[in-house]
Amino acid sequence: MKATLRFIKDLNKNKAFLWMVLPGALWFLFFSYLPILGTVIAFKQYRFHKDGFLASIINSQWVGWKNFEFLFSTEDAYIITRNTILYNFIFIVSGLVCSVLMAIILSEIVNRKLAKWYQTGMFLPHFLSWIVVSYFAFSFLSADKGALNQLLGSFGVEPIAWYSETAYWPYILVLMNLWKTIGYTSVVYLAAIIGIDKSYYEAAMIDGANKWQQIRNITIPMIKPLMIILTLLAIGRIFYSDFGLFYQVPRNSGSLFSVTNVIDTYVYRGLKVSGEIGMSTAAGLYQSFIGFILVLTSNALVRKINKDQALF
């Protein structure tokens, strides 16, 4: 009784704050937490019911791990897992190396005005949607009119049907990803480099350190915390991919699925194209669950090495 009274008193005291978080909390309830509860569909044979979501769930038959068994008995499970992890791994490594390099290059360019122009130019792709980027890609890769086939043609190379040859797509996707993300991430690293206390460099100069030694011993160690945080965030999301890159840029081309299908596109097609609700929910849950474990482990690892650099 006393506890309840105190609780009511507390609620009343925090009334204003509770009103403030209410809209956001409702949003999280409907768009995050109810869907989390909804993952129970993964263990059911889902049937639509006219009385809505709850009725559909209640009236669907419980099938236990069947959906997962089906999923992992197909070759798709292997392909989408492999594609998702490998692409993301390459994206993380190449993205880190290229954007740190580009940030250092931008910070060292003597003419600051020019550097600003370069920076603005490479920032552009960040502001474009994958739809627009896919049009860009098409203007180069179109089999009959594309600029690339014309260029190859002038060297006497036969035109290539880019949108049906799987061999090129791993390279195309990695390059497209770099093209779209380097500008943004390198500008973020650049901001960190510019924020480094100038007196470190002055002290190094007095000691006779040259430019390379300064970069290696001051710049890189100083942006290392940011590198670790951003990489950690990326590793935590290694099971998620950029849907637009894998769905839109290859123009949803069926003959490319073996190299472009990732978990996200698989789940989308399961939901909207083939209607395998149970199985695609299972694939989504598999993604969330492994992703969750990965975030926790990578964070724990960093925590062990350096407590300050862990995310939580």
Next chain:
Amino acid sequence: MDNQPVYTSPPGIQQTRKRKSRDFSQLSPFWNVIANLIAGVFSILCVFPFVFVLILSFTDEDTLAMNGYRIFPEKWSIDAYSYIFNVGNQLLRSYGVTLFITVVGTLLSLVIISLYAYALSRKSFKYRGFFSFIAFFTLLFNGGLVPFYMVATQLLHIKDSIWALILPLCVNAFYILIMRTFFLTMVPDAIIESGKIDGASEFRVFRSLVLPLSLPGLATIGLFSTLGYWNDWFNALLFIENPKLVPLQAMLMRIENNMQFILQNSSMMSSAEGLEIIRNMPQDTSRMAMVILATGPIVLAYPFFQRYFVQGLTIGAVKE
């Protein structure tokens, strides 16, 4: 010029002095050229595709059909644009949808996010730990696409409504994190306390004291949201079938394979004369023109706003 050597110091001395300052504070000319080349070429590569599509949209349709996509077309033309403005009611419609969801969505998300983040930033809020967890857990774990789709369509019934384009993008725990950090670092406790002493309510303090101090933070989040709404096509792909509710990016997606879509709302479909015009439509070039019209505003505006985008991520990466 006979007297020139008098004014310049002996070449040897000048060079050593120059080299000394060069070695330690900035790149040597050789490496500076290399650095300029790498950064310059990459930034041109980033802008070039846009310029290429711009050129294609001003190419003559027949030239394009014959020669393919070329950087220097044989014949220029503005047919694509005049066709779009004549028959493309759909373009106008989609522009309207995108503008509407961008404005309403950004305002809504600014209100919800800043209120939530402000409450989390206040130490006197007893349940801040709980509500922080509620928000940040969503960054670590989610139910996946299918249950999200089911809740949205079968429980909230937002399929084929404008809300399907607004609500899903409206809140984001990462933005709340950024905004909370902003409040914690930019708004001194003393100011809030002074407001409380003067007898102002929490909402009053928030509105008249805190918000004016947090404008840079609001600008950052607002621009993130604006970009998110303007470029969104995924929610339209999931939820929208009614052509009247198709936003710009989704429209670009639909005309990828055929241009019929932009003619749906056109009055010309009914008359014979109109059908003739439609048959002569410059398909390829108008598609490119649509891309330009949909991205133009962003390309023109982003150079002025880019610093806020960097600010957001660097602040977000700072822990409390």
